[in-house]
Amino acid sequence: MKPLIPMDKKRIVTLAGTLVLAGAVVAAGVYGPSVWKVFRQQSAITDQVVIQSPPVDQSGATVINGANGTLPNGVAPPETTGTVKPAVTPATTITAPPQGDTGSKSKYREPDEKLLDMAPSVAMFFGETALSNDAKSLVFGSAWNIHQYVDGYLYGPAAGPQMNEQDIKKYIVFHKTLLDKQLKNETNASKAVTFTSYLDVLLNSGSDAFDSKDKTRIEQFHQGIHDFDTHLMRNDLSSKIYGATPFATKRT
Numbered sequence: 001m002k003p004l005i006p007m008d009k010k011r012i013v014t015l016a017g018t019l020v021l022a023g024a025v026v027a028a029g030v031y032g033p034s035v036w037k038v039f040r041q042q043s044a045i046t047d048q049v050v051i052q053s054p055p056v057d058q059s060g061a062t063v064i065n066g067a068n069g070t071l072p073n074g075v076a077p078p079e080t081t082g083t084v085k086p087a088v089t090p091a092t093t094i095t096a097p098p099q100g101d102t103g104s105k106s107k108y109r110e111p112d113e114k115l116l117d118m119a120p121s122v123a124m125f126f127g128e129t130a131l132s133n134d135a136k137s138l139v140f141g142s143a144w145n146i147h148q149y150v151d152g153y154l155y156g157p158a159a160g161p162q163m164n165e166q167d168i169k170k171y172i173v174f175h176k177t178l179l180d181k182q183l184k185n186e187t188n189a190s191k192a193v194t195f196t197s198y199l200d201v202l203l204n205s206g207s208d209a210f211d212s213k214d215k216t217r218i219e220q221f222h223q224g225i226h227d228f229d230t231h232l233m234r235n236d237l238s239s240k241i242y243g244a245t246p247f248a249t250k251r252t
Contacts, residue, residue: 105157109148111141117235121247125192138182139199142175143229146206150222165218169210176203198246202228220244 116136118126126136149168152160163171183189183196202224209217223244230236231249241249 106148106152106160108161109144111144113137113140115234115236116140117233119232119235119247119249120252121249122195122232125195130188130191131186131195135182135186138179140233142179142203143225143233146172146175146203147225147229150206150218150225154219154222165210165213169207172203172207172210176200176207179203195247199228202245 118136125131126133131139146168148160149163149171150160152162153165153168179199186192189196202221205217206221206225209221223242226239227242227244227249230239231241232245232247235251243249
């Protein structure tokens with residue numbers, strides 16, 4: 001793997017119209033509100049970011065890894081002309097987490113790598129012959145960051161920090177850009193294509209859902225990013241399991 005370039009929080013560059021942070025990887029936590037504040041100010045750049053949805057074949061079926069089929073549970077499908085939306089989990093099935101004092105506000109929390117405890121079903125995609133520790137930190141931090149803003153959007157200030165739909169969409173694209181850049185530098189990325197392809201589809205579905213402001217699709221994305229963060233990357237026994245990813249959350 002190529003040596004990593006030290007991260008400068010104040011330095012950003014553009015590449016082919018897409019804003020990326022300098023450096024091949026960003027350590028957990030440094031791409032929180034301070035860097036995001038800079039990112040949001042680059043409106044002329046962020047508006048050029050292209051969100052790539054999963055390909056659709058002539059029959060209208062979504063294609064993942066070259067096979068026709070439906071998206072995994074927890075992934076909101078992109079809007080496609082001439083297709084019918086599949087049934088999704090009704091919003092009433094999603095239970096908001098306890099919020100305690102409704103007058104309180106939940107502030108942004110930086111990713112805490114001491115809580116990183118991957119489920120065996122995804123741990124297999126990391127290691128000496130698969131994805132690096134840098135990739136692991138970036139995946140963990142991305143899920144952590146996005147999840148708390150989605151919680152805040154759905155359940156209010158007591159559940160998580162606040163952003164509107166368009167800013168959350170850009171925040172998801174922001175993290176996906178970092179992940180894509182890192183994966184290009186991963187020598188053994190091909191060994192984890194099942195995992196990285198799912199994460200790519202999940203993040204694309206989230207950015208599409210917030211772009212459309214479709215509450216049902218946003219809530220469906222929430223289930224996917226919730227399970228990914230709390231049960232695949234962490235082992236949060238206090239959190240509900242939706243079963244919204246294709247990877248088992250069960251621990252040995």
